[in-house]
Amino acid sequence: MNQAFSTPAQQSPQTIHLKDYQPPAFLIEQVELDFVLEASATQVTSRLHLKRNPAYPDDKAALTLDGQQLKLLDIQLDGQPLPASDYTLTENHLTLPRPPAEFILQTKVEIDPENNTALEGLYLSSGNFCTQCEAEGFRRITYYLDRPDVLARFTTRIEADKQAFPILLSNGNPTEKGELDKGRHYVIWEDPFPKPCYLFALVGGDLHPVKDTYTTGSGKPIALEIWVEKENLHKCDHALESLKKAMQWDEATYGREYDLDIYMIVAVNDFNMGAMENKGLNIFNSACVLADSKSETDNAFHRVESVVAHEYFHNWSGNRVTCRDWFQLSLKEGFTVFRDQQFSADQHSPAVERIQHVGMLRTAQFAEDASPTAHPVRPDSYIEINNFYTLTVYEKGSEVVRMLSELLGPDTFRKGSDLYFERFDGQAVTVEDFVDCMAEVSGLDLSQFMRWYSQAGTPEVAAKGQYNAEQKTYTLTFTQHTPPTPGQKEKQPLLIPIKMGLVSRAGRPLPLEMKGVLYGTETVLQLTENEQSFTFHNLESEPLPSLLRGFSAPVKLHYNYNKDDLAFLLQQDSDGFNRWDAGQQLALSVLKGLVSAQQQGQDLELDPLLINTWKQLLEGEPEDPLMLAELLQLPSEAYIAEQYDCVDIDAIHIARDYARKTLATALYPEFLRLYQALKSDQPWSATAEQLAARRLKNTCLSFMVVTDAAEALQLAEQQFQQADNMTDQQAALTGLAHAENAEPGEKALKEFARQWAHDPLVMDTWFSIQVTRPHPDALDRVKTLLEHPAFSMKNPNKIRAVLGAFAGQNRHNFHRRDGAGYELLANAVMELNKTNPQIASRLVLPLTRFQKLDDYRKGKIKEQLERIQQEKLSPDLYEVISKALAG
Template identity: 45%
Template sequence: MLDALSASAQPRVVRRGDYAPPAWLVPDLALHFTLDPARTIVRATLKVERNGAHDLPLLLDGDGLELLALRVDGAAVDPVFAGEQLSIALAGDAHEIETEVALAPERNTQLMGLYASGGLLCTQCEAEGFRRITWFPDRPDILTRYRVRLEADKARYPILLSNGDPVASGDLAGGRHFAEWHDPFPKPSYLFALVAGDLVANRTGFVTRSGREVSLAIWVRAPDLAKTDHALHALETAMRWDEQVYGREYDLDVFNIVAVDDFNFGAMENKGLNIFNSRYILADPDTATDYDYDAVAAVVAHEYFHNWSGNRVTCRDWFQLSLKEGFTVLRDQQFSADQGSPAVKRIEDVRSLRAAQFPEDAGPLAHPVRPDEYQEISNFYTATIYNKGAEVIRMMHTMLGAERFRQGADLYFDRHDGTAATVEDFVRAMEDASGADLAQFRLWYSQAGTPRVQALLSHEPGDGRARLSLRQSVPPTPGQPVKQPMALPLRIKLFGAETAAPLAAEQLVELRDETAEIVFEGVSERPVLSINRGFSAPVIVDANRPAADLAFLSAHDDDPFARYEAIQQLMLDTLVLGVTQGRADHGAVIAAVRATLRDRALDAAFIAEAVLLPSESFIGDQMAMVDPEAIHRVREALRRDLAQSLAADWRAAYEGAHANRFEYSPAAKGARRLRTVSLGYVMASGAPDAPEIAFAQFEAADNMTDRQGALTALVNSDADCREAALDIFYHRYSDNALVLDKWFSTQALATRDGTLDRVIELAQHRDFTLANPNRARALVGAFSVNQRAFHTAGGGGYAFVADQLIALDKLNPQTAAKLVPALGRWRRFDAERAQAMRGALERILAVPGISRDMFEQVSKSLE
């Protein structure tokens, strides 16, 4: 019996420039699993082939494996280790390698590799989890055909699933059984999956456009079966959409999805066997909000779309991660926009980008969409890779147009099907299909930071001419002090200040130099500038438009996103002025919100988004030094003024959005969204009957959206019924883990006094555990983004999060490391807070045995 030691926490640096093709290929792999939660035996047979002329050994990756046997061409050999790898010297060009290892899934708290979750055995292999299952060259450019045999106790694990199509099954002696699966499509090891457990399926059939019949199934525990209809419908819709919009057809006879409770990510696109975090599968009106319903549909679509943008065409190396993730995020955003309101979807996507990716670009962990190096690849599953990566490809779509972009996507898929591709391959396909020159545009993949665009519009009434001066800059980021000008597609339009009429058709301006000037002729009245319409480029625009122009655009702009942006910028300018100067006139904001609320041509969902004040965190992002208490005080003052000045409007909107029964449709979702936002303002008005209204909605709600909306309003107040509502909610849903996550996060996000003390108390609650990533994120993660509570004077919030991260790192380094960035923004705060945040980071770094994941995040945050 031979033991391979686990990886140490010492930093290793992987550099993109060091990439070399694999010395050995593995065209075929047979896996035999004897499954048991305490001790699983894995036998692997690798067919290996020398790749090119060289005398290099075969190197196999492994982590935490108990090696029981090693054979080369049938003969036992003694293992030789080269660091963390198993090194096998081979003389010929083709060989058969056999290994046998033992695993302990029930002790795998990292949730990477093969692990146990609520009675199931399941896997997660992206990015480097397959090496925790068997010895293998665990890199994405090794494409292999898999044959898998699973054996297990039939009573305990009656369902045995893996990638591809089922080819055999049957009973064995001793109450055991087996199932065999074959995936005919070569795939990288990170896409391997298996699930064993006592599961039931919601099934349907799907006929592809070429007539292929596909069996679809979503596998869950029996009590959850009724909550899978929405996900199954979303899968069917996504499959049809991908055929119609991208021409992509599914290629296997079966498509399986399994929901598990313990999962580090949202879901995983393993070929033919997607494994999902339960929160992105299970939905019914009583337990899931409209946001949850939308997220289920989006994530189901996202993972399905990966079948082509990630599986059939995969990544050459992990530096190309956004090649599959950014492209697939764009595809799921397009899909979601087509299922509901494109305008509201765009608003939601940009809000997410600004909340997560813009701060990342402005902080110590800033990195390009395609980084040049990393220590732990799991730390690069970031908003930059996903959200900014999607915006980069969206810009190509904008610049090329829908038809030429589709031609480029077709060429990319056809040219690289069955291969491991690079970012250059994707951009080159777009160039070759369209004839466009995207050489400068490639800088979006190599330069970190959010570009800033200064826009100055001047008008020459006598000549009927307007001039728009543009200047771009990209701020320095770690390792990149000097930046080159970017290619920025900016959609621009001018409106007449007197007539509100468009003065010319919308232009798509491609800003390529540091400065540019655009001249508009025939401008007969003072123009008002609408810029970056539809958020055509992921940049920060400094247009210095006066409040009157922003109010004008909020009422008259014909681009929904630009209209939303105008009222939000008006609010933001007012709030920043209030923080920096101690006071600000609220009149323009009140008038703009009143006009928006009363505009019957707008749909309810858009109104709800437009009248929401910018978050406290986003306000802080606009300031050189963040003052959490001042921001909270100023924002609450404007919120209260809006609530009281427009009290009748809020009540009318609240009553007008009432629904008698739950319906999942764009109109019904918009009504519930406006109802929730309006209730928040009714509560903020301080009206004596407001808590009664909120509690009545809480008790009478026939859906989770209305119930949690009322609970949130109460939790952020000092109402007497606040604790009663929390107690009722807890006891009603105490046996539902996903809803209890909402109970924890709602309290962790409360902006009222005493939130820190409540969160510390909740960390001792019998239902809180760090072992489940969802629960850890619901409390610790939610609290860390609560700007006011997390940054409470005295540093108690920092100490609490540091304690939780130290404990979590011992169980699940990936989940722990992803919660570090909140502490890493210490440079943006006053000296006392900065010192306390640095101290928390230094305390984490000093812990013996810290993981590589945590080491990289913390050490970079301290640089």
């Protein structure tokens, strides 16, 4: 039997709405899968144990299974061949119009992993079979109810050529293995926990393990295995240690133990995402698991630790308790991002961790909120679910969970999470279920809080302070407003937690008294109305407010601080995040003045207050080198752009470049002194002290090199040559490659490429350093690198390293007035639309953020979007392009 399917006429992609959710007509209790792995003709036999769902209103409904790019070879019902008259087959579905109430459906299909360039479902990566089934990739493997609210127990048999694919892995625990004729072998895996099919995983290849064990708090031994290609075995130790830390932390912080006998991680080179939390068998992009001090930076080590923890934490917040439907994606992702951020804060500096997360949120996610693709944390509709793996769902979603933690306090929040995991274990649920648990344990009415899940956009909060010397009171008045977003013109007030304190003019934290109640020196105000006031009593003099401490809500806060106030808070605020934020706002105020001067054709002059403030920071021995490195960062061009309704790309670039060079020149002796003091002959280690010293040392070097001083370039060359770790070598290379004097940088780039040509992940760094050069030749370099032998349009990491880095991190050159940057990106997007639509729809996003640009650039971008629109677009790209042009 080799059944062809009928193809319907070309139609516009279908929009899926949250309001239309219905439970599945059928449930699947047990799945038995049998894979016969072949590169271009893998056969998959599935036995689905189906029964009607009593929660579905129609007890005579048809069974409709999802399937894409499958060749149906055989179909049986309860062991008997099913006549063609008893089912229909289309491009995307297999339908049984009159199925019995309970039965076993067996299908055999053929798929082509070798030519699966979309990297969804089962595909080949560097000669290894691997899967990616989230969100809807399982339908590319076999016919199934591919939705997260269908949970089943899986048994998986995998057969393959033993010499080519000696390792065969899947979810759960291995129960049987054996030899077969003609040099083949098989392994059977059983997963005892019901799971949705998006958590299914399979790996087959010539891989090698790094093994360890972990014993849970209850005494259960867990086998830990990381599977990689042989040449990468030495890069797994950090990931393994990170996994053990995460397991211990989750037990201590959330009371969650691991439940299977084995926990596996596999690193693959071709992967659309960072990693995937498949039950018991996490599949990782190799960039998120491999780490060695000679080839990866401290930031890469941190990323590995964070991503390993994130995927492990999903075992409970995503796997044991999963999403009812994809609209609830933030239920698992927002909660798990919050958990991995908590973990990272406990491992490192809480203030610095918060600063880094918020820095990204306030540029990239706030920009998403202000774009035509703006959507709520829980979208109410989508065309292609892959387009909603966004910063809004993940990062803003985590901020929503963080606000709940702020409102409840850590102990009550833990009680709420315990109730959530216990009540819904083994179920597919909604954000209401999660929030209701928090309301139940706290007694709080969180109905207004739910608007955070349904309203798009970034709220703007304005605050004013009024001191009454006679009554010794200080009144803070807040107003809130959320701008209109596509499909949501009118916004209702949100419940916004404002963590705050008051600081005396002598720098002392002041006690907070409201309505006769003392709150210590810090409290969380609950802003619930469009305008609301809070009065503090018994204050002998006018205080300075420290607002939104720890960034307690994802809002834009406006308070009329003057520059001296900001410089004061930078030095005196007891909240680390607010110290940094005061420094950012001070620098932003100065930079906006420079932008204005540039636009008016005036000479640029840097405010001495900023120079003197930074000079004070650099004096003496730093108490916290890591924090100081954060304080010595100017706001990015992207964040500066967020402050304007009409963005002047050129003026912003010129102003920031001028400020950076002026600070570097004025404070060169201070940067040099600190750089020399932080140099060390000690061998590399991952201690907190060394991490902080390297970060601050390289921050100083980055400023020194900006001056183009011969001494600074020589120091960078020496560091490049002598570095025993990638952090120092890459920092030196970046400084040299981005310097005005091109000769030392060209020499270093060639030497770096010769040294690291064998390592694809390091070469990704080499690509990105070049395409982010702030000089006019950047676009030409991009074009050259797209033809480089180490680049491939089939590899998502390479695409992100060249095209993604150029469009996202080199704004001035990407937005050059001739539109050549736009055309280059559009060409790549159209090419990827045919091979990897998921990556195409993500790569195009910089072309959708044009609303604040000048009319000329808007026109250039629209030309490219309209050119893309003329193509036969995948649903992924169709949705993004149509929203951008309609916005």
